[in-house]
Amino acid sequence: MQTNFTETQLQDPDIARSNEVLRSCVHCGFCTATCPTYQLLGEENDSPRGRIYLIKDMLETGRAADAETVKHIDRCLSCLSCMSTCPSGVHYMHLVDHARAHIERTYKRPLWDRTLRRMLAMILPYPGRFRLALRAAGLARPLSAMMPDKRLRAMLELAPKRVAPASDVDRPQVHRTEVAPRMRVALLTGCAQSALDPEINAATVRLLTRLGCEVVIAEGMGCCGALTHHMGQVDQSHTQAAANIRAWMAVKASGGLDAIVINTSGCGTTVKDYGHMMRQTDLAAEAAEVSGLACDISELLERLVTEDLPLRDDRTHEGMRVAYHAACSLQHGQGVKQAPKTLLKRAGFDVVEPVDSHLCCGSAGTYNILQPEIAGQLRDRKVGTLERLQPEVIAAGNIGCMTQIGTGTDLPIVHTVELLDWASGGPKPRKLSR
Known part of the structure; x- marks a missing residue:
């Protein structure tokens, strides 16, 4: 051009x-x-x-x-x-x-649009605030049909019926390995994920420590900046990115760092792009280093697991039919397409994929709130292709997708790492025990 x-x-x-x-x-x-x-x-x-x-x-x-x-x-x-x-x-x-x-x-957006975007930027990246907002949404959900704005209705419909308390796993600390140490990694605990489904981080820590990783939850780490970055709010997203870069560089200085592990693929795409985002700042070199260390949990597990995963004795999971949903941020943003499916198959699950697996479910950060009509159509199409597979469970690698798809189906939907943790000695995911 x-x-x-x-x-x-x-x-x-x-x-x-x-x-x-x-x-x-x-x-x-x-x-x-x-x-x-x-x-x-x-x-x-x-x-x-x-x-x-x-x-x-x-x-x-x-x-x-x-x-x-x-x-x-x-x-x-x-x-x-x-x-x-x-x-x-x-x-x-x-x-x-x-x-x-x-x-x-x-561009000056209409007042309500500006207000809504400002509210999302002030709440979603902060787990404590987000948890309070989710509880308020639960109280207001019965009134959702009366809401004059479709975006407010979408927010209420996305809120979970049960809001989990803050997890002790997510506080700054070092989770020691259960076996001979192989790697020292930092885990991005996320903002929305730690409020919506803290069991994902707990499963991640259990699985990594079982496989020989010392897992560090860094002091001063917070939101990756993706939510505000994709709304064009550069100053806030760069501030959040800078805080993470400094936190992870401090971890490296205190004892070395082999990888920065991310189990929310939307965050992973952004962290891997820190080198570009921060190229004109005084953190340019550190940002590039962080981008090089960042990896999705499935990428790290492929490096750790050279043969079959160590499977639990009872093998109750074996042969369970799992419909794998490929998050856009993982397959397109990061180019990670085979690792999650390969790992699930190694663990003994029967993995199936829907047609048009390359197409989005409509979550896309804040998209399902800001563009609820289009997002709803995409969700319904995605749910239809998944349900036609007649799976026992849906697995995905991104909390946004899990939340979005979960509003359109009664099938349990869990993070890939929860299934891998269960298969190798962890507890059965709570959603499968209902």
Whole structure:
């Protein structure tokens, strides 16, 4: 794609990066075939190719974002399926993130939209606040049908019926290995995940310590910054990223660090991009190092497990039919596609996948709140493909997907690591015991 940025514009590192991305696009349209919003809406501007043209025009002219451009960029899930499909290697993620930051700087949203986004940014990244908000949502859920705003209704419908208390596992500490030490790793405990389902982190710690990892929960670590980053709120997301980088570098300085383990794939995609996000800051070198150390829990387990997982004696899980849902942030954002399925099969589960497994479930961070109608259609389609497999349980590697899919089915849905922990000596996941 030909671009016409001025030399002055190209002095801006974000413009320079967007120019690289734009010039790599050859207009082929392969991305339209795998874009969830284009499939639903049939509108060119709701495809990656269409959005690329909108972003190009907005950035080249240097104009403020307009309502029409904002509408189509807001409809993008950032599922990154287009990046898996693109034969030219167009790094759409960096482009759309830049566009969202530009929108945040130059476009004044309606008052209620600004208020809702500010509220999400003030609550979701902080587990204590989020837990309180979930309890309030539980009380208000009976009134959801009376809510005038569909986004408020979506928030109430997503809230779990039971809010788990804070887990002791998540407080800053060192979880010692149960066997001869093989690795020292830091675990990102997450923000929304630690409030919505603390059992995931507990299962992760049990499994890693069983396999020879010393697991460090770093002092000063918090939200990865993904939620605010994808709303274009650069200052807040960079502040959150900087806090994590400093926390993990302190862990490394105190005793070494072999990996930063992430069991929420939406967070993993962002942490692996810290090197890019923070490239113009005084933490650039440390951010690049953190990105190099970051790995999904399934990637680390593949390194640790060279043969079959050590299985529990009773083998009660063996042959259980598991429908594996591939989170977009894991398969497209990080390129991790086979590891979770391979591990589940090694552990003795019967793993099946739905058709169109590359398509998003509609969660996408705050998308299912801010775009509930599109998200609802995507959820219903995803649930339909999963239920047709007639599984006993659904497994996924991202809390957002688990929450989203869980609102549309009665099938139990658990994190992949919970099944692997159970298969190798941990407790049966609570959701399977109901």
